[in-house]
Amino acid sequence: MIILSVESSCDETAVAVTRDGRSVLADEIFSQADMHALYGGVVPEIASRNHINVISRLADSAVKKAGIEKKDIDAVAVTFAPGLIGALLVGVNFAKSAAMALGVPLIPVHHIKGHIAANYIAFPELEPPFVGLIVSGGNSIIADVRTYTDIRIMGCSHDDAAGECFDKAARVLGLPYPGGKPMDDLAKGGDDGAFNLPRAKIAGHPYDMSFSGLKTAVVNIVHNSQQKGEDLDRASLAASFARAVSDTLVPRTIMAAKELGYDKISIAGGVAANSRIRADFEKAAAKEGLKLYVPPLKLCGDNGAMIGCQGYYEYLAGTVAGPELNAYATMDVDKVHF
Numbered sequence: 615m616i617i618l619s620v621e622s623s624c625d626e627t628a629v630a631v632t633r634d635g636r637s638v639l640a641d642e643i644f645s646q647a648d649m650h651a652l653y654g655g656v657v658p659e660i661a662s663r664n665h666i667n668v669i670s671r672l673a674d675s676a677v678k679k680a681g682i683e684k685k686d687i688d689a690v691a692v693t694f695a696p697g698l699i700g701a702l703l704v705g706v707n708f709a710k711s712a713a714m715a716l717g718v719p720l721i722p723v724h725h726i727k728g729h730i731a732a733n734y735i736a737f738p739e740l741e742p743p744f745v746g747l748i749v750s751g752g753n754s755i756i757a758d759v760r761t762y763t764d765i766r767i768m769g770c771s772h773d774d775a776a777g778e779c780f781d782k783a784a785r786v787l788g789l790p791y792p793g794g795k796p797m798d799d800l801a802k803g804g805d806d807g808a809f810n811l812p813r814a815k816i817a818g819h820p821y822d823m824s825f826s827g828l829k830t831a832v833v834n835i836v837h838n839s840q841q842k843g844e845d846l847d848r849a850s851l852a853a854s855f856a857r858a859v860s861d862t863l864v865p866r867t868i869m870a871a872k873e874l875g876y877d878k879i880s881i882a883g884g885v886a887a888n889s890r891i892r893a894d895f896e897k898a899a900a901k902e903g904l905k906l907y908v909p910p911l912k913l914c915g916d917n918g919a920m921i922g923c924q925g926y927y928e929y930l931a932g933t934v935a936g937p938e939l940n941a942y943a944t945m946d947v948d949k950v951h952f
């Protein structure tokens with residue numbers, strides 16, 4: 615089954631062509647990050663307008679690179695929630711029109727399920743059940759991936775997402791947006807024990823997380839050093855910060871797998887590209903005898919292939935939408951409705 619898939623939930627416009635969920639024939643991505651860097655974060659109106667500018671050309675290019683013709687497309691899959699509403703609407707309306715014009719089914723895909731599916735592309739042997747950690751600019755979720763389509767939230771952040779926290783810490787340290795990669799690079803020369811940063815726990819919710827205290831701590835350290843005119847060891851602050859985020863994510867994910875009796879964990883989303891977090895997961899999984907699935911960097915961030923992959927499994931489960939499909943800014947992954 616050949617699926618044309620569309621992702622436009624934030625500042626990446628992406629269109630892919632996949633076969634039977636696991637095989638990627640083309641994966642076209644246009645990142646707007648440079649356009650938003652000027653403002654230090656994503657400007658929703660600019661994101662929507664840029665999606666409109668490029669989406670048709672990306673789709674044509676994906677079809678060409680896949681070596682197929684439009685008539686070979688069996689279904690169109692699209693991210694319909696969650697995300698920036700104007701940005702999502704561009705992809706949803708494009709996908710609706712494409713499905714109608716081609717006379718093929720329209721498959722709605724939840725963005726978080728798409729991130730989990732990135733691992734199915736990278737690891738053909740991976741099958742549910744497993745524990746999935748999804749850490750991006752907008753979400754930090756520990757999920758019980760029971761089947762390809764039945765996913766339950768075990769824990770999530772009560773405030774900022776991990777990626778958002780990386781971006782805010784980077785901003786106060788004078789690094790460009792998006793700040794995760796520059797923070798990762800800066801941390802490499804630093805001492806991760808130099809700053810004692812908070813690791814929040816939520817009473818009675820062992821899998822839930824909070825990153826706002828960590829963010830505030832970094833902001834205060836930077837401002838205090840500026841006010842006192844002191845030299846700040848930025849590399850060590852970045853390294854201590856990455857360690858604090860990792861200390862929040864890794865033990866919770868491992869504990870979830872042990873509680874459920876699963877032998878597999880996967881990580882996904884833009885923050886899964888972080889070298890410290892990847893290394894800590896490798897060590898912890900090896901220690902606990904768990905098999906760890908970490909997608910290649912290309913599949914960590916938003917992309918169209920992961921939507922095509924998840925779209926395939928949604929289609930097999932009977933999830934098809936009509937032309938009334940709407941987009942939703944928020945929707946929990948275990949309460950999907952459309």
Ligand code: KG4
Nearest residue numbers: 750751752777792794884885887888915916
């Ligand atoms: O999944 P993604 O591309 O978009 C969504 O938010 O859905 O994730 C983007 C986030 C940004 O906050 C970015 O700073 C972060 O992922 N990120 C990283 C790294 N690369 C990207 N965070 C930490 N370390 C990285 N190497």
